[in-house]
Amino acid sequence: MSAATVVLWRHGRTPFNAENRFQGQLDVPLDEVGRAQVAASAAHLAGLAPSALVASDLTRAADTAGALEALTGLRPQLDPALREVHAGAWQGLLHSEITASWPEEYAAWRHGGDVRAGGGERRSEMAVRTADAVERHAAGVADGGTLVVASHGAALKGALLHLLGLDLGAWTAFAGFRNAHWAVLARGRHGWVLGEYNAGPPGAGEGVEG
Template structure:
């Protein structure tokens, strides 16, 4: 199947999935919830360009400073709920924002990072050498890649979008913060903009970026 046909098939499937969701959850079309998406702070593996995925890396000194800075930036927001990936780097960032607010930080598995499978724990240099073809596909056609022993972006989009809808339903008329990972945030931005997963690399998310 050619790339164009594959992409068209994915687009039609995503549209069908959306119609199913809005039929199943008609209230999703009427919920007025303001949601802020924040990427976690820096970890040692971020600096060393090691694929993290589901590996539970804590924030390093820079990441902790970034978390305090984003907390200060968001201080004036009337945040009514804080949700986070269950991984430490996201939880620590969320806890920095929650400090001084009487709001519990709620871990939500739907927002956990992409499972990079066999790539996790390996440096970018190692991956380029061991998986040259797959790495090239990841950079050029991310929507087509399934990581060996891991996930693909369509799977991530399904769970992250369902988590987003659930958060919206649970928090009508409130401002909510979701702290997660680069992949999750980029995918949810694609969802919000009505873009398919082929636009993944067109969206940039630095550590503690706010959307």
């Protein structure tokens, strides 16, 4: 058993996204715009006839998955391994505040460096954690099925690179996941193949990673 297709879906906008704050693993809900974004995304993803649905257990991701559950009846399995990067002291701060207090560390993070975000988690640790979770859930889907994973911007990009066998040095070659947008991976002969990246409904803002 194994999914043939995996959809990596970022949550909709939150108040912290709108304010340009680093969320990390703080449990911030969707705002009104975010709820509209995920409703539009869910209408499209429902057309893919997904077989299984999993999500980070943080509210913004769980509620994003809930929009697809409402259309498909698939109950999302919540998994804390799919949470965003733990960003330590940076969590809840404006990006300008992080830049002022940790200029070198934050510049390294923004340029794809494998630093401990705010003294918390390394990007490499996050990538392994989230990619392993995606593979574990994909292994439980019937052959030929589609797994939808609702998670977070940096977490999804890390998982994507790891699943594609790319070094984290490729981080800046990929734009950040926009709110309520997704990537599609298909299982090829020699591993996962990227089919779509940053696909999504019109009107969703780019948002910021974290």
